[in-house]
Amino acid sequence: GQQLNQSPQSMFIQEGEDVSMNCTSSSIFNTWLWYKQDPGEGPVLLIALYKAGELTSNGRLTAQFGITRKDSFLNISASIPSDVGIYFCAGQATWMAETSGSRLTFGEGTQLTVNP
């Protein structure tokens, strides 16, 4: 099956630093999504990417859909304490079933800790 390799697994940074994390796959994906999850809460959608090469920003967050369609990265600039949480990448691919396209394949997550 399709798998996403997300790295790093965890990051410990100082407030104000920039952060970068990425997801790679051996398979092609048609959509990349980035979610953030706080402890005890559900994942919150940060950015959605639909086109190879696409670069999209949401405030201090920037994400790119890799040109090969097999990877994506997320950058956070000037981190603040509330950026703490687990960040998940998720991909969607054409799925050979009657409900093709809905299945999300998740990365294992990046745990971000920001020290004030």
Next chain:
Amino acid sequence: DTEVTQTPKHLVMGMTNKKSLKCEQHMGHRAMYWYKQKAKKPPELMFVYSYEKLSINESVPSRFSPECPNSSLLNLHLHALQPEDSALYLCASSLGLGLRYEQYFGPGTRLTVT
């Protein structure tokens, strides 16, 4: 508004109990999902409903029984659960099924089976 609500927030149940989890969205989404999430792991898909019909059952044990009474509501009925079923249960919805329909998650129900 991209809000999906879930009740209860927390649930503790014994292995012989019957309980239900509820999920609601008013975004006009036609696809709804149940996920199970263990600590520090990504969500795992359990069920998908499209237009109130079950589209996907990811070989989930029959002690979990989903129900979609209408396009805004999704229930998960629980019976005779095992301690290993303790997890965060997440509901999600999307406008439809397909590659460009993002899934929006609710806050989850933290389930503990004793």
